[in-house]
Amino acid sequence: MFHKEGRKIILAATLLVGIGIIVIDKFITINWVGKTLAIILLLFYIIILQFFRNPKRNTVVNNNHIIAPVDGKVVVIEEVYEKEYFKDQRLQVSIFMSPINVHVTRYPLSGKINYSKYHPGKYLVAWHPKASEENERTTIVVENEVSGEILYRQIAGALAKRIVNYAKPEMQVIQGTDAGFIKFGSRVDLFLPLTTKVIVNLNDTVKGGEQIIATL
Secondary structure, rough: OEOOHHHHHHHHHHHHHHHHHHHHHHHOOOOOOOOHHHHHHHHHHHHHHOEOOOOOOOOOOOOOOEEEEOOOEEEEEEEEOOOOOEEEEEEEEEEEEEOOOOOOEEEOOEEEHHHHHEOOOEEOOOOOOOHHEEOOOEEEEEEEEOOEEEEEEEEEEEOEEEEEOOOOOEEEEEEOOEEEEEEEEEEEEEEEEOOOOEEEOOOEEOOOOEEEEEOO
């Protein structure tokens, strides 16, 4: 299953590979050169397909749990000052996605969208300390009666050139459902209450839409 954000790119890649194979077959007379070029085209096609894959995830909805919004590696767990929305101390948990990870963003909890804002910016590498504040990004705040307000931020990386965000103010959303997509490598930051118990560790690999990363 592939994400809808990849339909045009997958179609273009299919046409490109198809035309490329025809051209190679017709004009490349040296056998090993033709085979090498064909393999390169097929590898390119496989990379595009795997990047836009959208595997089904079985979310157990629970308002006491914060689930991983994306697949990737936990690269930050620390107390920070969140200055865009809360303007107070929060517990930050950041997950880095490499180009080979699934890039679907999923809602980390159920509730109402109180805030959703896009910020243009730079394209520093996603693990850069200033990426959360200086890169292109979207900031979303979800609230429910149990967990209160939780902020998550989609951040573009050095390769990511487009962030897709489906969250709109006043929307009611369900934990684990599709919240957006970040194209070609990036990171998601969560800002949680200081009383939150984080149950993942630095460098853990997490699975978006299923894995519990914190409890309230």
